[in-house]
Amino acid sequence: MALPTIAALTPSDWDVEIHDARTTPVDYGKKVDLVGITSYTADITNACKIADGFRSRGVKVVMGGVHVSALPDEALQHADSVVVGEAEAVWKRLLRDCEKGELKKIYKADTLIEMSGMAIPRRDLLDSSMYSSFYSVQATRGCPFNCEFCTVTAFFGQEFRVRPVEDVIEEIKGLNSKEFFFIDDNITGRAGFAKSLFKKLIPLNLKWGGQTTLNFAKDEELLSLYARSGGRYAFIGFETLSDENLRKISKSWNSPDGYREAIKRIHGVGINIVGSFIFGLDGDGPDVFERTFNFIMENKIDAAQFHILTPFPGTKLYDDMVKDGRISDSDWSKYHTGEVVFKPAKMTVRELQEGYWWIFHKTYEMKNILRRSLRSPRGIVYRIGTNLSYRKKARKMSHVVL
Ligand code: SF4
Missing domain, CATH: 3.40.50.280 (Cobalamin-binding domain)
Structure with missing residues (x-):
């Protein structure tokens, strides 16, 4: 937007x-x-x-x-x-x-912008049929965290800012759509704000999705309000199953020990999970793909996005990799998280690239889509639809056997 x-x-x-x-x-x-x-x-x-x-x-x-x-x-x-x-x-x-x-x-700008009275995007200048995110709204800016690979805090600053709830609700009403998406990088970044917003959303009877950290599952009221206000799915950055990796990327507040329980709680209130996973972190060896795939299947994560670690300019990861001479490819067109542009620590470039292709194909094989999607009748249409669109993407990738 x-x-x-x-x-x-x-x-x-x-x-x-x-x-x-x-x-x-x-x-x-x-x-x-x-x-x-x-x-x-x-x-x-x-x-x-x-x-x-x-x-x-x-x-x-x-x-x-x-x-x-x-x-x-x-x-x-x-x-x-x-x-x-x-x-x-x-x-x-x-x-x-x-x-x-x-x-x-x-x-x-000398200062960050004031969130009150923010301009309402001129959606009339866009063709709604061209963008899946056409009906999207921003309620907050930034993120209270600062993960090494992420550009959000580098760009928006360390301060997590929120719009007045009433402004957000008015913009949502103006969309004239029964469904929308919060494009915020972390819609639950400030629990008190998110709760107030979700409470005001309940009477509107809409369906929505957003991006959040797994932390929201620890707060029963927040989790319940997310679901009751129409939150049908959540994009969640698990990133890795390794504590060591999480520590290295400054995301140690995420804890693999708590993943299973958190997933159960989120599913329990009827929210679908689109999990995000990064491969090529310094603790990752060639076995990371199969372990991650098994985790996704065992926990019936509804859909997953996979990324090859990519050092985007502006991040600490980029600065460190430049300093350590680990950037192997400076062609920006490859910086889309689907190609290897750096020297991995514990596997070859080829192992990383092929592992990424492998897990994409494996996760979106029809039998695996069904195994995850049939976990509950509630939300099954959304799950199948989402999986089929990821399957389309997977089918365009090279097919490899690990
Ligand atoms: S929690 Fe998510 S949005 Fe926030 S800094 Fe980390 S990766 Fe970026």
């Missing part, structure tokens, strides 16, 4: 269009005064080419987002200006400078 939010903050004497270069070709001939570009790390090379294309035609270009904020000098080779950090606080100033022909090289 970054671009629709920026669009909402743009004064009405500017006409705004949002274009997704991942799905439609760029029209370089379009008469525009300013092009703003944001991109994931994996798409940044293409984003820079687009910036070059517009600038070669005399159009001013500004770039921003998580990757650009981490490496502003790289973006400045392709853009007139870069925005470092949250764009909301500097956007109007940047536009005024643009109107005067006085764009500065770097725009960086």
Whole structure:
């Protein structure tokens, strides 16, 4: 929702269009005064080419987002200006400078933005059929934790910020949809806030999903409110089954000893779990894939996302890997968590890559999908649907036998 939010903050004497270069070709001939570009790390090379294309035609270009904020000098080779950090606080100033022909090289907010009265994203500028996350809402920013591999705290700062509950509820009502997604990185990051929000959601009778840490299962009231307010699924970062790995990535508040019990409690209130797992952490050997697969099946984790450890710029992991000379590939297009771009500690690059493909295929074999999805009649349609979409992704990957 970054671009629709920026669009909402743009004064009405500017006409705004949002274009997704991942799905439609760029029209370089379009008469525009300013092009703003944001991109994931994996798409940044293409984003820079687009910036070059517009600038070669005399159009001013500004770039921003998580990757650009981490490496502003790289973006400045392709853009007139870069925005470092949250764009909301500097956007109007940047536009005024643009109107005067006085764009500065770097725009960086001195403070984090105020969460009260936040702009409502201009969803009208998006094609709802193109985005599964179209009906998404942000209630908080940041995360109270700071896991080494994660860009969230690096970008949003250590402070976990929340919007007024009433603002969030009003935005949700305005979606006119029976289902939505909280795009927050950790919707239960502040239990008191989450409880107030969930209580206000109950009368709306909606269904929703969000991202959370496993910690929310320790708080009975929070867990119950999550479910009663319509929370049907939760994306949860388990990351690894190893205490040693968790310690190394500064996530030791997650405890594998408590995983089984937490999963039972979450399933018990009717919430489906999409678990996230990372491979290639320094404690991982070639046996990690089979152990993780067995864990997923034994605990009937409803669906799982797998990631190869990826050192994204801006994270401590990236800085450490650069310092230790462990980055083996600097081609940003490979930084999508599905390819190995560093030297693993306890397995070869090939073992890591093939193990990742193996677990993806194995988890989404039909018989394994059914074994997990049939754990309860409640929510079975959601589980099968989600699994089939991951299966589609798995089928595009190389098939390997470990
Ligand atoms: S808990 Fe999740 S969102 Fe928060 S820092 Fe860790 S990985 Fe990032």
